[in-house]
Amino acid sequence: MRLSQLLESDRLRAPAREIPVMLRTQVLVCGGGPAGTAAAIAAARLGVSVTLIERYNHLGGLATGGLVIILPPLTDEGRPIVGGIGLHMRDTLMQDGKAAPRGHEDACWFDPEALKALSVRMCVEAGVDLLHHAWLSDTIVQDGSVRGVVFESKAGTQAALADVVVDTTGDGDVLAWAGCDFEKTDQAIGLDFRLGGVDVELWHTARQTNPDVCTAVLAEVRKTCDWGGPFQISALPSSPGLAWGNNGLRVGDALDPRELSTIDVQARLKIPQALEILRQKMPGFADAWLIDTASQTGVRRSRRLRGVDRLTDEQVAQYDFRHPQAVGRGNDYRRQGIAYDIPYGTLVPESIDGLVTAGRCISCDDGALEPIREIQVCWVTGEAAGTAAALAARGNLRPRDLPITDLQATLREASVAFAD
Ligand SMILES: Cc1cc2nc3c(=O)[nH]c(=O)nc-3n(C[C@H](O)[C@H](O)[C@H](O)COP(=O)(O)OP(=O)(O)OC[C@H]3O[C@@H](n4cnc5c(N)ncnc54)[C@H](O)[C@@H]3O)c2cc1C
Structure with a gap:
């Protein structure tokens, strides 16, 4: 780049350039925290090709790199809340002696290195293609649908194309660059x-x-x-x-x-x-x-999608909030006696296609984010988003058009907890 020709006051005019496409995949998961790890494993287990892009050298996001090492309960007074991949991860850590009970119910402390290793092992066993050391920097959108992402690495600027993209960056980077509406709060x-x-x-x-x-x-x-x-x-x-x-x-x-x-x-x-x-x-x-x-700075909240649906503080404070489009359940680390359905629409953008979200950037109000951003709930939304992305990619459907009963049946088969 010849700066003398491109410098305009305090802005650089970037020359047009071709960006090499490094990979094509059916499902592309952006960010390898608890939500992204669960999303990638769930999607790959359904037989589609999955790549997970992560900026750091490990999986687990804040749960591991942020040294956030308390896992809240996965049940509520005996009611199962978190099943599927999250429950398997917690039980494996316990069985391996890498987690220890904490207080009442089934909350525990865990060893972050053990969760890093377990997350990688489960991804590898499911057939996920892991691409570390790659910073996402832009979203490719065509005709109102996300087609892939641009990322930066030691190899320069490259692109990855996908049928469906899952934004699990925590900060909602991909959805924001795609032009989705979002809310943002600081903590x-x-x-x-x-x-x-x-x-x-x-x-x-x-x-x-x-x-x-x-x-x-x-x-x-x-x-x-x-x-x-x-x-x-x-x-x-x-x-x-x-x-x-x-x-x-x-x-x-x-x-x-x-x-x-x-x-x-x-x-x-x-x-x-x-x-x-x-x-x-x-x-x-x-x-x-x-x-x-911690190798990862402790960011509790930033962007949240404005989705087809939006969970509210009032809904997540109920003993048993039910929704016909539930894709899993959540609880609240601050109190027992809480269980709420998480509607599929909280993972799906209002307008843009080709994209679903999971983790702490799903569609919810400021109050609802407090329980939703906890690790065990991020596993739930991650597994739901990865499953939805795989079914949409397999059926050549827009995520918003996925028959909810198919998605729920697939999640039930994977032992995700639903209300009786
Ligand atoms: C200080 C602190 C204490 C907490 N305490 C607890 C607790 O005790 N128990 C609990 O359950 N929860 C706790 N939490 C919350 C919980 O850890 C997080 O909300 C949860 O990890 C969010 O999961 P996620 O997958 O949505 O996002 P994250 O964990 O943030 O993961 C996002 C992933 O995406 C990657 N990524 C982001 N942007 C890019 C990009 N542009 N390019 C490439 N990769 C990218 C990140 O590196 C990361 O791996 C705490 C959080 C903090 C900050």
């Missing part, structure tokens, strides 16, 4: 971390006998380090001496790289500072050391 962004060398027994005893001291130390960390959002430390029963720091530094725009960089820099400066206070003042932390900080 505290943080950088989770793990500590080793914690005398958990001493710490737990101190919390029982002298809770005010422990609370005061955490308050001092927040104040001294100017921590704008939550700052919690929990022991990890999956490994002795391990503790987890879940936090939010401040509310920020997850789509602004400057903002994300500032949060990263601040977090990496503040976490050692926080550790020093813990070492000096928190019982059981005298020998604590920083094992790692």
Whole structure:
């Protein structure tokens, strides 16, 4: 590119160029978090060709790279909520000793490395083509339908074409570039971390006998380090001496790289500072050391699709919200006694074709996002979106025209939980 000819004030005029098509597939899954992993496995198991594009070198998204390591319950007072791929993943982690029960019901802690390995193994066994180290940068739309994506990598700019594309980027990148309407909200962004060398027994005893001291130390960390959002430390029963720091530094725009960089820099400066206070003042932390900080910055929310349907806060707060077009069920990590159907229309854009979404960018209001963005619900919407994409690709149908009874029957066969 000869910049002297292309520079116009503060904007570059990009010359027209040909972008090589690297691959063609029936279903293209964009983003390998919990939703994308489930989508890719579900689609590939139905016999269509599937490629999953991911910018980092692992699967699991925030659940693994973000060190978000609590899995909420998959049942509600005995009612099955999450079945299918999500239930299989949780049960496998438990059987392998890579997850440990947490509190009541069937919530658990899990080992993020074990979930990375399990996610890859299940993708490989299902026949998913994994393309890592590729950053999606644009969506190809023709005649109102998504035809593929453009991505950047060390190999330059390339394109991938598909019959159906699944947006599981979490931030709704693909749907936004396709021209779909979306909503967006910001929430505290943080950088989770793990500590080793914690005398958990001493710490737990101190919390029982002298809770005010422990609370005061955490308050001092927040104040001294100017921590704008939550700052919690929990022991990890999956490994002795391990503790987890879940936090939010401040509310920020997850789509602004400057903002994300500032949060990263601040977090990496503040976490050692926080550790020093813990070492000096928190019982059981005298020998604590920083094992790692998350490789993926902790973005809780950003864009959400405006879909054919939209789940609301009121609907997801019900004991048993039912919808005739359900493609799975969700619950709420904050309270038992909640189970709601997730309508297919929350995964399908209002106008654009060739695209479905899953995970934390599905169509819902701000309040409904809080339970929907949890890992177990992202597995549910991912499995539904991948199944829908495969059936649409196989039948040469637009996702919006898929007979809902076919989709529901296929999901039931895959042991996805539906209301009785
Ligand atoms: C600090 C924090 C604490 C949390 N605590 C919990 C908890 O305790 N329990 C719980 O269940 N949930 C928790 N969550 C929420 C949960 O982890 C996420 O909402 C969930 O992982 C979302 O899954 P997803 O698949 O929709 O998106 P993500 O996990 O965000 O995955 C999206 C994937 O797409 C990839 N991607 C994105 N954009 C591009 C692009 N342009 N090109 C290529 N690849 C791209 C990303 O690298 C990533 O792998 C927490 C979240 C945060 C931030």
